Amino acid sequence: MTAAALAASSPRLAPVEQRVPVLLVHGIGDDASAFDLLRRRLEREGWPHVHAVSMVPNNGSEGIPVLARQVAREAEALRARTGARRVDVVGFSMGALVTRYWVQLLGGRLVVRRFVSISGPHSGTGLAFLGRGKGVAQMRPGSRLLRALQQDPRPWGSTEVHSFWTPLDLTILPASSSRLPGASERTFPVLLHPWMLTDPRVLDSVVDVLGSPAVAR
Template sequence: MRAMLVLLALAWFCEGCAMTAASLAVSPRLAPVEQRAPVLLVHGIGDDASAFDALRGRLEQEGWPHVHAISLVPNNGSEGIPALARQVAREAEALRARTGARRVDVVGFSMGALVSRYWVQLLGGRLVVRRFISISGPHAGTGLAFLGRGKGVTQMRPGSRLLRALQQDPRPWGATEVHSFWTPWDLTILPASSSRLPGASERRFPVLLHPWMLTDRRVHDAVVDVLGSPAVAR
């Protein structure tokens, strides 16, 4: 029985690899550099801007001229999600001012994905965000939040008032194109399916640990694919 479970897990893993490869194989070629929006990267709890070093380097290697990672303060979950979202809003406005861009793209990881979502939905971010990629965000909460303290941690508990307010928004995204990347193997977002985001295009990755989603090449390929795709008229 144990051997059979191992074989089934390997088969699922390989199937996931094939699905990811197939989704990337049919992607359109990247848009010219001048058509790519500036990118703002928003990290998770306990991290800072350096968490995105690998992804930022990949985007710069692919020709993105403007990639900026924010360091949220504080980063330990003691501050509430709305206050952190206001930091993201200020960074986005500063990025737009520096580059002269009308809209920006946003990639949020873990708690940073939830912070970015709050900004997009409830603080006017959808007016200036072209594409939003959530990577392993606790959009329906995570059971691990019951083990921690702090305003932000409490707001990441399943069924929290903040999560209910986000879920009840009838038109959350406006013209913003939204994508959800997640792994069914996640042991930080519990259950892992909490990373699914209503109304988002979805991609699953067979990545074994939550933090590895920021360093996995397949995830990087998908970020490049989404952010570099030619804009679709809306």
């Protein structure tokens, strides 16, 4: 039996034909290859359409809104290629904040079915005070951009939101900044920030969340 057939028959996952395309949004200093392990895992589990974005620039020199518009264009292209009405999105680190900005402020909530944030700096990170660049400054605690996101009274619309993070994170300071209001939350005892994209428990949880049958809302 093929991996797709096994996934389709698994009682914990929705049938393959019910799964929507998945967009993967990387963090600062990374590119699409940061998601190679997760992308391959989803494809083995039977997802027919998984696309990882490479944002430019990737070093935090450009602002979060500019990067969010890139993600919006990638999502529209993915929908056009697949004919899907909605997509699921997994964002890691800065990519989770970029995705949040798109979902909340650029209309992403209309097309995103499920958003999984992995170790995103949603309340900022003290480490950003050590760096330069527009995007880096916007990740500092108390930045204007973060305040605008936090003041949104109805941030998600019909988008289902999940926050995965590790209390041991030394890149997101404090680690609890990865908590996301209105999100279902899972924590993992992962020692290093980048390992959140390779830890089997995190990958299992992404598969579980994205593959769970849709609930009528």
